[in-house]
Amino acid sequence: MSESDGKVSAKDTEAVIMEATFRALSKHGYSDLRMRDIGEEMELTRQVIHYHYDGKYDLLSSFLEYVIDQYEGSVEVEADADLRTELDARIDQCLFGPEFGEFTHWDRMKVYHELYAQAQNDDQHREIFNEHYERLRGSVVEVIEEGIEQGVFRDVDARQMGQLITDVIHAARGRRISLGHEDAPEQARRAIDEFVLDSLEIED
DSSP states (O other), X not given: OOHHHHHHHHHHHHHHHHXXXXXXXXXXXXXXXXXXHHHTTSSXXXXXXXXXXXXXXXXXXXXXXXXXXXXXXXOOXXXXXXXXXXXXXXXXXXXXXXXXXXXXXXXXXXXXXHHHHHGGGOHHHHHHHHHHHHHHHHHHHHHHHHHHHHTSBOOOOHHXXXXXXXXXXXXXXXXXXXXXXXXXXXXXXXXXXXXXXXXXXXXX
């Protein structure tokens, strides 16, 4: 086996373990989750989990980063797309998610938010979530700043506007997951358009 083959194999094994973790968390929740539960959700032996991860906490830290990478790495826009289109794509990705073969965007967000709720008592997981928040906000701020520089967006406080958009996204996702308000993401999207993005663009 070549070195590149080994890397692919390790990546595939990680994906199998991570998807098994999704299934186990969905069934058992964070508090009752055991390594055994994850092992029962995959065809690989449970020893494979222990080979790659030093216990449940280490696995869940990697799981968090896996979920985040799925979202951060899958925003796609055409190379010649205008900045409003790129901004729309980033917001839509956060609110409605990419397509997944197993588990919907909201299945995954439910697990994500369960771990998010635990972060208040966990310094390491809080740091992971903080870094994700900063990257998400930063990606929005970057587009707004570029638009201001190019003269297509009004001269606004890009950081403050990026934070507002990001906070609205988080609130809408939490309302849908915790309160069952299924129309919350669509309502948030319309509000972002009407009260933020439409006023951001400079009319020709």
